[in-house]
Amino acid sequence: MTSHRTRLNRSDYERGDVPIRSVGWAPETLPPPMAPLTGDTEASVVIVGAGLAGSSTALHLAERGIDVAVVEAAQPGDGASGRNAGHVQPYLATLDPTEDWPDKGQRLLDTVIEGRGIVYELADKHGIACDAQATGMVEGAIRRYGELEEKARVWRGYGYDVDVVGKADLTRLLGTTEYSYGLHWGEGGSVNPYLFTRGLADAAVNAGARVYGDSPVISVEQENGRRRVRTLHGSVLADQVVLCTNGHAGNQFYPDLAKTQYPLVAYAMATTPLPDDVLAAVNPSRAAFTQFPAGLVPMVIDERNRLITASIPRPRGADKAETYFRHTLDFLHRTFPVTRDADIGLESYWTGMTASSSSVYHADYPQIFRVDDGVLALMNLGTWGVFLGPLLGRNLANALADDRMSDVVLPITEPETARYRNSFNFKIRYVLIPGARVVDRFNIL
Numbered sequence: 001m002t003s004h005r006t007r008l009n010r011s012d013y014e015r016g017d018v019p020i021r022s023v024g025w026a027p028e029t030l031p032p033p034m035a036p037l038t039g040d041t042e043a044s045v046v047i048v049g050a051g052l053a054g055s056s057t058a059l060h061l062a063e064r065g066i067d068v069a070v071v072e073a074a075q076p077g078d079g080a081s082g083r084n085a086g087h088v089q090p091y092l093a094t095l096d097p098t099e100d101w102p103d104k105g106q107r108l109l110d111t112v113i114e115g116r117g118i119v120y121e122l123a124d125k126h127g128i129a130c131d132a133q134a135t136g137m138v139e140g141a142i143r144r145y146g147e148l149e150e151k152a153r154v155w156r157g158y159g160y161d162v163d164v165v166g167k168a169d170l171t172r173l174l175g176t177t178e179y180s181y182g183l184h185w186g187e188g189g190s191v192n193p194y195l196f197t198r199g200l201a202d203a204a205v206n207a208g209a210r211v212y213g214d215s216p217v218i219s220v221e222q223e224n225g226r227r228r229v230r231t232l233h234g235s236v237l238a239d240q241v242v243l244c245t246n247g248h249a250g251n252q253f254y255p256d257l258a259k260t261q262y263p264l265v266a267y268a269m270a271t272t273p274l275p276d277d278v279l280a281a282v283n284p285s286r287a288a289f290t291q292f293p294a295g296l297v298p299m300v301i302d303e304r305n306r307l308i309t310a311s312i313p314r315p316r317g318a319d320k321a322e323t324y325f326r327h328t329l330d331f332l333h334r335t336f337p338v339t340r341d342a343d344i345g346l347e348s349y350w351t352g353m354t355a356s357s358s359s360v361y362h363a364d365y366p367q368i369f370r371v372d373d374g375v376l377a378l379m380n381l382g383t384w385g386v387f388l389g390p391l392l393g394r395n396l397a398n399a400l401a402d403d404r405m406s407d408v409v410l411p412i413t414e415p416e417t418a419r420y421r422n423s424f425n426f427k428i429r430y431v432l433i434p435g436a437r438v439v440d441r442f443n444i445l
């Protein structure tokens with residue numbers, strides 16, 4: 001595997017575009033590449049982008065017997081889906097944005113509740129070896145927060161296995177006495193998101209989909225009531241196009257789509273495998289662990305016993321692997337004293353792009369846009385795509401297969417330019433994250 005010492009430009013990191021072989025989730029030997037699209041072909045549905053959203057949509061369409069082609073600029077999982085922190089968060093951060101929806105979000109909620117096990121179920125059903133661990137998820141806080149209590153009350157009411165936990169439980173679950181209050185989500189967990197995404201794309205192929213790699217789409221044109229999706233060396237003529245291109249610069253053919261989102265670069269890293277004494281003491285429950293109110297050091301321990309974390313880099317500093325590794329070590333030394341004398345190295349460091357639909361955390365929701373006749377876009381999954389990508393992809397696929405778009409659980413809206421896009425990066429990278437680090441470091445809240 002390429003180490004973090006691979007020579008890359010700062011701009012590669014800032015674009016979230018370092019090669020997938022630098023990403024800690026990618027195996028030493030990458031899976032065989034999907035062949036590019038060459039020549040002209042046809043399909044009922046063509047999907048642009050093979051991340052979790054696109055791969056799941058393709059798989060579930062193919063399973064319904066629909067002739068589907070996927071056209072991916074790089075390879076399945078090369079976008080955010082293969083680069084994230086691997087947390088499976090099988091609920092919604094908030095229901096606030098659904099207040100104005102005709103059904104007040106009831107169908108989305110029902111779909112989330114019913115589909116909360118989708119990541120583990122798909123991995124199991126398709127035999128995807130992706131270290132999917134339903135080991136729970138912990139949000140740890142240093143004091144009591146009414147919001148957490150309310151969240152637990154609401155989701156317990158929906159039948160979720162979620163509990164408010166105190167210091168004794170947190171110490172048992174996490175192996176540290178730092179947190180005195182928090183939530184334990186029994187249905188949360190973690191997954192190797194690269195292997196999961198690639199596995200979904202392979203499953204789509206097994207179900208009859210055609211998946212083309214290394215084929216950036218350069219245009220989508222209307223042609224006699226159908227759509228022609230063009231790459232440099234080929235095209236697919238289809239009745240329906242679904243764009244699942246997220247924030248990885250890919251909406252040049254519909255520039256207005258890029259304006260609907262707040263793209264933000266995020267970094268992630270994997271340590272070297274942790275020594276045995278550290279493994280026994282740090283996060284013994286192996287829950288996906290994050291902190292509240294700011295999840296500055298989300299953490300999973302993977303099947304190779306590496307600690308994997310992610311966060312937002314400082315301005316113009318997406319390439320500063322050693323700096324963020326030092327921050328991570330500082331956090332570990334503070335939180336888990338056993339790590340102070342341990343030999344923990346940085347195995348890999350990478351970046352990726354998140355794409356959100358709002359500059360306000362609680363208004364950030366995935367979107368389905370009607371971009372043009374016969375062209376939909378499912379995107380802006382924020383930091384919830386590991387769960388919402390497969391779930392919403394399946395929902396959209398079933399609605400398309402049944403030719404009943406009223407079954408789509410998100411409102412289908414026109415692309416609308418997001419407000420304050422230019423100040424979003426400034427706000428997050430200059431103000432919110434640095435501020436949250438200070439607050440966290442000195443226990444100010």
Ligand SMILES: Cc1cc2nc3c(=O)[nH]c(=O)nc-3n(C[C@H](O)[C@H](O)[C@H](O)COP(=O)(O)OP(=O)(O)OC[C@H]3O[C@@H](n4cnc5c(N)ncnc54)[C@H](O)[C@@H]3O)c2cc1C
Pocket residue numbers: 048049050051052053054071072073074075076077078079080081082083084085086087088089215216217218244245246247248249250251252266267268310311351352353354378379380381382383384385386387388389
């Ligand atoms: C560092 C980091 C940590 C994160 N942590 C978590 C987490 O712990 N849990 C969680 O739920 N979410 C997390 N997320 C968010 C999650 O990764 C995303 O929400 C999710 O992967 C989005 O999936 P997607 O399919 O919409 O997009 P992507 O996976 O980005 O897929 C889009 C695909 O479209 C392709 N594409 C773009 N343009 C074109 C074109 N012109 N032609 C053809 N193909 C094109 C790209 O190559 C890419 O493969 C994190 C994200 C990052 C970056």
